[in-house]
Each structure stands twice: as structure tokens, then as C-alpha cells.
Amino acid sequence: MKAKKFVLKQQFVGFPKYSDVEIMEEELPPVTDGEFLAEAVFISIDPFIRIHPQEVGNVVMGQQVARILESKSEHYAVGNYIVGFFGWRTHTISTPQLITPDHRLPEYLIKDMDDLPLSLPLGILGMPGNTAYFGFLDICKPKEGETVVVSGAAGTVGSHVGQIAKIKGCKVIGIVGSESKGKWITEELGFNYYINYKNQNLKEELIKCAPEGIDCYFDNIGGDLSSTIISTMKRFGRISVCGFISQYNLESGFDKAPALQGYFVSNCLQMQGYSALLFVPRWHEGIAQNLKWIKEKKLKYRETIIEGFENTFQAFLDLLSGKNIGKTIVKV
Known part of the structure; x- marks a missing residue:
């Protein structure tokens, strides 16, 4: 059995380039006792791959849905489908x-x-869903009637957070980068408002949408955009920091954020960053609740599916460029 794999040739500097990776073939050995052979069906494309430490020469990291082709393990049978961190490989x-x-x-x-x-x-129903579920509910602790702002609101996590906020009875404002994304989150997902940061004055629009201020901010973007949002928050506001994709491709490292200590002190704000993997002991709790909401028609989703293993890296570039709506996945 031959496997194809994307190998990291050199560390990403600035925006990733095709020369940073290489597709290679690998001859796999026979399956031995206790092992299984899995074939990728879908590969997850995630922004955290850009900033997560990886060693040159290794397979590019990533999760996949795979089907068991051969098994000498008592835990998995041929034909089972599993989720695993096997990387970008077939x-x-x-x-x-x-x-x-x-x-x-x-x-x-x-x-x-x-x-x-x-x-x-x-x-x-996986890592992005649990990132939204735990990161919003456990950190922001939303209350009915509160105002919630979500940046990166048309992405996998942001679109999910906004819908959970609506389920919890909140007013929700989504920050997006295009009119089509804004219409999707308001007309289909139920967000109350959207703000297109590319052609609108963010602070002025926030004041129009939430003149009383913001209670919860779920941050996917970071940078100046997030600083502006934080400056409009209410007393005792809560901020959950999921990511900061606006900074991922800077060659000089992360930008210095404007001084925010004054807002934190005067409004008694709370801000916490996290990783979904902190919630591994409760992993299936999140999946079960999100599945229940889907079956109850309370959660909607959209996927950007790219066909072909060879297109995995281009799908990654498109994600970092903001071209996707919802979850980006490669169908192998």
C-alpha cells in the first residue's frame, strides 16, 4: 500500500507558499498485531495549522475522517469510520x-x-463545534438578553457561536468581511446584525447596533479590530479569545495591541484565551449537545468542500485568505 502525504519542507514565514510543502509517496509496511490501516475520506483544513509548531520533514498536521481498511486491533473493525489526528496523508x-x-x-x-x-x-460535530461550545459557554457565560459580538462570524467556529448565543436568548452582532457572508449569518443563521469591517466604520456601527454596549465578545480575529470592539464593552464584560487570524501571517511576529488596560480597569473586564483540547475530558458532551441542536433544527452549518487530495494546500491558502464560508474540508 502506497500513501501520499504533504510534508513540511520549510517553516512558514509570512503567508504560506507552495514551496513550503511537498507531496511525497510512502510505501507502508504490513499491518501487525494491534494495528489498523485507515484511508482518509475527509481532511480538515484549519487556521491553527499556520501557527502551531511543526518540525520540518514531518507530515503537515491535521485531523481527518478515515475508514478502516484492515485491522488487527480489537478496538476497530474493517469498515468503521473514525476521527484521528493523522495529518495530511491518504x-x-x-x-x-x-x-x-x-x-x-x-x-x-x-x-x-x-x-x-x-x-x-x-x-x-468535532473540534470546531467543541471550540465554539466550550469556549463560548464556559468562558463568556452568556445570560439571556445580553449582547454578544462574534468576529470571524462566517467561519466554522464563529457561525456556531452566534447560533448558540441566539439559543441562549442573546442579541448577536457578527463581524464579517463581505456582504455575502453578512447576509448568510443574518438571513439564514439568525444573527441580529452584521458589520462588514472592510467597508464600514466598525466603532460607529457597533454603537448603532448596541448603544448600550457589549456584554460578551468571542474573538477569532485579534489585532486592531478586536481592540475597537473591546473599547465598546460594558462593565463586567467577558471576552473569550479563540484565535487571532489577522496576525497569523505577519513576518515580523504579532503586532502590539493598542493599550487596553484602561478599558479593563474601568469596566472590570475579563479576558481568557483557551484551546479546545483543554476540554478533552468533556469532548463527547459537546458533540452530543451540538448533535441534539442540529436534530432540533436549532443549529445550521455550511461546508466548503474541495475535491482531491492534491488540492489540500490550496484549500489551506484559500482559508487563510478568507475565501471560505463555514467549514473547509478536502474530500480525498
Whole structure:
């Protein structure tokens, strides 16, 4: 069995380039006792890949939905579908990691999907869904009637957070970079307002949409945009920092944020960053609740599906360029 894989040739500097990676072939050995052979069906494309430490020569990191082709493991049978951190590769031989140290996520079987797409465990029923679920509810602790702002609101996590906020009875303002994204989150997902930061004055529009101020801010973007939003927050406002994609491709490192201490002191604000992997012990709690909301028609989703393993890196570039709506996935 031959596997194709994307290997990191050199560290990303600035915006990633095709010369940073290489597609290689690898001859896989026979499956031995306790192992299984998995074939990628869908590969997840995620922005955190850009800033997560990776070693040159290794397979580019990433999650996938895979089908078991051969198994000498008592835990997985041929034909099972699993979610695993196998990276950008077509085939993987592995040993089941039922428990992992340091809150790393082991692979797990896909169950209870009914007629839902098998790609969803990489999006709303997987890491992005749990990133939204735990990061918003556990950190922002929204209350009914509060005002919530979500940046990156048309992405996988942001669109999910906004819908949870609506389920919890909040007024929701989404920050987006195009009119089509704004119309999607308001007309289809139920956000109350959208602000297109590319052609509108962010602070003026925030004051129009929320003259009383903002209670919760879910931050995917960082930079000056987030500083502006934080400056309009209410007393005892809560900020959940999921990401800062506006800074990921800066060659000089992260920009210095404007001084915000005055807002934090005068308004008694709370701000916390996190990783979804902090919630690994509760992982299936989040999946179960998100699945319930989907079946109740309270959660909607959109996927950007790219066909072909060879197009994986281009899908990554398009994601970093803001061309996607919803979750970006490669169908292998």
C-alpha cells in the first residue's frame, strides 16, 4: 500500500507558499498485531495549522475522517469510520490511542450520525463545534438578553457561536468581511446584525447596533479590530479569545495591541484565551449537545468542500485568505 502525504519542507514565514510543502509517496509496511490501516475520506483544513509548531520533514498536521481498511486491533473493525489526528496523508497505519497524555485527543469512532454527512465530525460535530461550545459557554457565560459580538462570524467556529448565543436568548452582532457572508449569518443563521469591517466604520456601527454596549465578545480575529470592539464593552464584560487570524501571517511576529488596560480597569473586564483540547475530558458532551441542536433544527452549518487530495494546500491558502464560508474540508 502506497500513501501520499504533504510534508513540511520549510517553516512558514509570512503567508504560506507552495514551496513550503511537498507531496511525497510512502510505501507502508504490513499491518501487525494491534494495528489498523485507515484511508482518509475527509481532511480538515484549519487556521491553527499556520501557527502551531511543526518540525520540518514531518507530515503537515491535521485531523481527518478515515475508514478502516484492515485491522488487527480489537478496538476497530474493517469498515468503521473514525476521527484521528493523522495529518495530511491518504493512508495511515496506527495503533489505537484510547488514552493520551497532556489532554491530547485520541482517535474515536463516529457514532449516531443517522443520515448526516460524514464530514461533520471535522466541523460542527468535532473540534470546531467543541471550540465554539466550550469556549463560548464556559468562558463568556452568556445570560439571556445580553449582547454578544462574534468576529470571524462566517467561519466554522464563529457561525456556531452566534447560533448558540441566539439559543441562549442573546442579541448577536457578527463581524464579517463581505456582504455575502453578512447576509448568510443574518438571513439564514439568525444573527441580529452584521458589520462588514472592510467597508464600514466598525466603532460607529457597533454603537448603532448596541448603544448600550457589549456584554460578551468571542474573538477569532485579534489585532486592531478586536481592540475597537473591546473599547465598546460594558462593565463586567467577558471576552473569550479563540484565535487571532489577522496576525497569523505577519513576518515580523504579532503586532502590539493598542493599550487596553484602561478599558479593563474601568469596566472590570475579563479576558481568557483557551484551546479546545483543554476540554478533552468533556469532548463527547459537546458533540452530543451540538448533535441534539442540529436534530432540533436549532443549529445550521455550511461546508466548503474541495475535491482531491492534491488540492489540500490550496484549500489551506484559500482559508487563510478568507475565501471560505463555514467549514473547509478536502474530500480525498
